[in-house]
Amino acid sequence: MILVNTDFISGKKLETISIVKGSTIRSKNVGKDIMSGLKTLVGGEITAYVEMMNEARAIATKRMVEEAEELNADAIINIRYATSAIMASAAEVIVYGTAVKFVD
Template sequence: MILVNTDYVSGKEVETLSIVKGSTVHSKNVGKDLLSGLKTLVGGEIVAYSEMMNEARAIATKRMVKEAEQLGAEAVINIRYATSAIMQGSAEVIVYGTAVKFK
């Protein structure tokens, strides 16, 4: 599966199938959340949250790819990510794009 954030795949003519998406909501456990809160006092990267967001993006992307594969897509173009806070310490990640086949 080819994944790109452009609206084309270089050298390929595409047939649009449908918009596809994947999402997940992730949170850290209370212990890590408290430690991360203390980190805000001194500044710097909050590694636990960086890891959480990387994991969430990977899961959301996998779900989007699965949806595209079910349509018989060969690529997903124009991919975009968005995040939103659901509550303190948790976030939703959604990824979406256009599933296409090559002509």
């Protein structure tokens, strides 16, 4: 599966199938959340949250690809990510794009 954030793939003629998406809502456990809270006192990168968001993006992307595969897509174009806070220490990541087939 080819994944791009452009509206074309060089050298390929595309036929649009459908919008596809994937999402997940993630949170850290209380212990990591407390440690991350303490990190805000001294500043710097909060690696527990970086890891959480990287994992969330990977899960959301996997779910989007699975949806495109069910439609027999060859690629997903115009991929975009969005994140929103659901509650304290929990975030949603959604990824969406356009599933396409290659046309000969």
